[in-house]
Amino acid sequence: MEFFIDIKEKGEKIEAEFYVISEQNNNKIITKPQDSRGGGVVDIISLAIRIAMMEIHYPKIEGPLILDEPAKHVSDDYIVNVAEFLKNVSSMFNRQIIMVTHNSHLLESGDYVYRVTLNNGISLAEKI
Structure with missing residues (x-):
């Protein structure tokens, strides 16, 4: 299981999205922490x-x-x-x-x- 922060600049603001990456049956599953x-x-x-x-x-x-x-x-x-x-x-x-x-x-x-x-x-x- 991995944790990933996706940081993007939108206009003059910086936004961060948090994701959990897990693997199941050789497939990467990317979800938000609260959903995993x-x-x-x-x-x-x-x-x-x-x-x-x-x-x-x-x-x-x-x-x-x-x-x-x-x-x-x-x-x-x-x-x-x-x-x-x-x-x-x-x-x-x-x-x-x-x-x-x-x-x-x-x-x-x-x-x-x-x-x-x-x-x-x-x-x-x-x-x-």
Whole structure:
């Protein structure tokens, strides 16, 4: 699966169209992200774009990448790839990732994992 941005100049405006390219039976299928394989594709594309924008921003944006359920629509078939992608992002850009998730595969990919519970209006964090 590939992600492609088609940028065109129309008059004095620049327009961008986003596409997902997949292959099925040796045929390339080009669709818009929202039309391809559910919301998981949109989750991953938007995550990748946000990370790219943060990394090219000038002046550089320092600090951790904070994510809240970054792959909530990604199926179990692909969630392991998301975990690997996030590990690679952390390593490549030397950036800590702080993530809130209910997904066990993403939990297992963390170096440190905490369970946060609410007890009588007080949040308690317990290292797992």
